[in-house]
């Protein structure tokens with residue numbers, strides 16, 4: 001048997017709910033061999049982020065080099081990148097012609113409010129990394145921060161997707177998890193030709209820690225398996241819905257999603273629509 005392999009380049013969450021830990025749990029659950037290159041350590045739990053400790057640039061470069069020069073990967077995901085120096089390192093690998101499909105989750109700030117990317121590195125991420133990505137996966141605050149467009153309507157989100165696509169990724173996925181006062185949540189995938197809408201009921205829970213990381217990691221795993229972008233997003237949306245629906249109280253704050261939920265869940269109510277540009 002040949003393993004399907006995926007690499008995550010991201011920060012470590014000591015609490016185990018987001019970052020590298022969420023990514024590796026997701027890869028394992030989907031039977032994808034997971035590897036990691038750590039950009040920064042965070043001291044983090046369900047209440048918040050108590051400390052951020054970047055890995056040296058030398059250490060980051062060496063981790064990626066070690067993994068890719070020997071084991072290789074069928075798809076790669078980025079999460080917390082911390083600053084421009086670390087973005088430059090990832091971009092120096094990503095620009096190589098044989099680099100695997102890259103999914104960029106443009107992590108900027110934790111839900112608890114701690115910056116995970118330096119403000120001045122935002123532009124570098126957009127200009128240096130997005131052109132190498134098959135997909136970028138901003139949530140609503142990230143999409144707004146990168147475009148200065150308020151994502152308050154469907155029309156605005158479509159405009160945001162169009163603008164973000166100009167940075168050169170093959171597709172843009174605007175996640176709707178931060179939609180307030182909604183019964184349903186819609187994620188919008190745009191590839192320049194079509195808008196795909198993925199809608200599910202909004203699960204009423206405060207235990208949403210790690211949803212974005214888990215979603216992007218599942219997309220990466222399905223991409224590594226060879227699924228089309230549309231099919232990878234659909235399957236990942238089902239995976240994260242199931243994980244959210246079984247999130248339990250761990251710690252005293254926002255608990256993590258439960259990555260093993262898909263083992264016993266019977267599907268998920270995800271609707272899909274498509275619209276031509």
Ligand SMILES: Nc1ncnc2c1ncn2[C@@H]1O[C@H](COP(=O)(O)OP(=O)(O)O)[C@@H](O)[C@H]1O
Pocket residue numbers: 138139140175176177178185186187200201202203204205208210211212213215237240241244
């Ligand atoms: N309360 C919820 N109910 C159902 N799905 C959710 C909920 N919150 C987030 N999601 C889904 O989880 C995924 C991650 O979205 P989001 O929470 O916006 O990302 P992030 O964690 O980066 O802020 C998306 O597929 C989104 O639709």
Ligand SMILES: Cc1ncc(COP(=O)(O)OP(=O)(O)O)c(N)n1
Pocket residue numbers: 010011012013018019020042044079080107109110111112116208209210211212213214
């Ligand atoms: C180390 C680390 N990386 C990323 C995040 C953000 O996680 P995400 O799943 O996007 O969202 P929240 O868990 O913050 O809602 C993180 N917290 N830590």
